[in-house]
Amino acid sequence: MTLSGNQKRKMKSAARLYAVQALFQMEYSHQTVESVMAEFEEHRFGASYDEGDMQEGDAALFALLMENAVNYQAAIDQxxxxxxxxxxxxxxxxxxxxxxxxxxxxxxTQSETPPKVVITEFVDIARAFHPDGKEASFVNAVLDHMAREARPEAF
Known part of the structure; x- marks a missing residue:
């Protein structure tokens, strides 16, 4: 079965959301990246999507985000x-x-995804967690600053 461009975008968006949730879970529960990734892959990526309650995610993007967020955490935090x-x-x-x-x-910092796409995607995730809108503007400003520092050639 071939996926449409829209389906691929939704899967990438879901993977980004799942990465945020998994990184939060790691910090909150002090679990290792391996255990959290295994849990998400089993319960999010391996779940049945027939009922439409959860979007299937792009497992490769999820793994990349998780591994790079952990491996480059100090530099990303700075x-x-x-x-x-x-x-x-x-x-x-x-x-x-x-x-x-x-x-x-x-x-x-670790992908070829255009920074504006990354910013838009993660601002949408911020809106999902904080629908009042304040945090979305804050996230947009911080991510724009980070992207301009990390990849000035993209602007």
Whole structure:
């Protein structure tokens, strides 16, 4: 079965969301990346999607985001800190947004995905977690700063 472009985009969007959730879970429960990835692959990627309650994700993108977010966490966190306003360190940020910045930072720094696509995708995820809109604007500004630092040639 061949997937349409729209189906592929939805699967990539789901993988990004799952990466944010998995990184949050790692921080909250102190689980290893391997155990969280295995759990997500079994329960998210291996689940039945007939009922339409959950979007199948792109397992390869999920694995890439997870591995790179963990392997490059220190560099991504430092880049995030530089993008945050003074006196507002990463440790004070909502843990969901911290996970989002790590997943987005992994994709910005370790993939060929255009930064504007990454920013749009992760701003949409921020809106899903924080529908009031404040956080979406904040996420947009931080990710724009991170992308311009990491890949200035893309702007």
């Amino acid at each position: 880049m995030t800190d530089r993008a945050l306003v003074a006196k507002w360190p990463l440790g004070r940020i909502d843990p969901t947004l911290r996970a989002l910045f790590r997943a987005a930072g992994a994709e910005i």
